[in-house]
Amino acid sequence: MDDNKTPSESKLTQTKQRWAREGRFLTGRPARPDEQRLPPGQHLTQDWPVLDLGITPNISRERWRLDVYGAVETPLFWDFAQFSAQPQSTFISDIHCVTTWSRYDNQWEGLSTRALLDACRPKPDARFVVLQSHDGYDTNLSLEDFASEDALLAHSWQGAPIERDHGGPVRVIVPHLYFWKSAKWLQRIEFRTDDKPGYWEVRGYHNRGDPWEEQRYSED
Ligand SMILES: Nc1nc2c(c(=O)[nH]1)N[C@H]1C(S)=C(S)[C@@H](COP(=O)(O)O)O[C@H]1N2
Ligand SMILES: [Mo]
Numbered sequence: 001m002d003d004n005k006t007p008s009e010s011k012l013t014q015t016k017q018r019w020a021r022e023g024r025f026l027t028g029r030p031a032r033p034d035e036q037r038l039p040p041g042q043h044l045t046q047d048w049p050v051l052d053l054g055i056t057p058n059i060s061r062e063r064w065r066l067d068v069y070g071a072v073e074t075p076l077f078w079d080f081a082q083f084s085a086q087p088q089s090t091f092i093s094d095i096h097c098v099t100t101w102s103r104y105d106n107q108w109e110g111l112s113t114r115a116l117l118d119a120c121r122p123k124p125d126a127r128f129v130v131l132q133s134h135d136g137y138d139t140n141l142s143l144e145d146f147a148s149e150d151a152l153l154a155h156s157w158q159g160a161p162i163e164r165d166h167g168g169p170v171r172v173i174v175p176h177l178y179f180w181k182s183a184k185w186l187q188r189i190e191f192r193t194d195d196k197p198g199y200w201e202v203r204g205y206h207n208r209g210d211p212w213e214e215q216r217y218s219e220d
Helices: 007-022 080-084 113-120
Strands: 065-070 076-079 089-096 101-112 128-133 138-142 152-157 171-173 186-192
Touching: 076 080, 080 152, 101 113, 101 171, 113 152
Parallel strands: 065 186
Antiparallel strands: 065 076, 089 101, 101 152, 128 138, 128 186, 152 171
């Protein structure tokens, strides 16, 4: 009976039911059946194309810093050693690029965005995040999308450091949105109370970019 349960038990039960729906702890594999795994308008590729603005920053792990600022209780400024001393997660996820290629089963290792949120503690009125990169690129996310369960600040792909071309030493991975939301060469994370469209978002791309809804371009 429900009235025999303590509030915390029933909250835990709800959380576990949500995890079951999301396929949580299934080694990061999508809960979707295989025939529904490719979003509309996408095709599968085995290789991993490089896409960016054509500037390839050369930041060593020694020189790299992460600056987390804005609407947070605890601003962070970490070097790579401090960053990699945080709790580590390994997630497997699919890439969906708006240019229509998808790549399955990428293994990422790094700091989950949820663990980052535990460290920087967004203020109650923080609702958006802007990721800023060493090549001048930026991209915006709602706090909810940033905090998605398999999103992370990744330093490794398939067990090896992420190559410079693909955004090393550290890039963001937000696998449930088109790949332009996954900033390479991460430099700063700004927490905001208001939204601020990024590089592609002000150039006609959708503000959210959900591949399952084919949110490729903005409606205006
Ligand atoms: N810093 C930065 N991050 C970026 C980009 C960029 O130009 N600069 N391009 C985005 C786009 S459009 C895509 S599709 C992916 C490509 O990542 P990849 O080159 O590792 O495939 O990075 C995203 N992140
Ligand atoms: Mo892209």
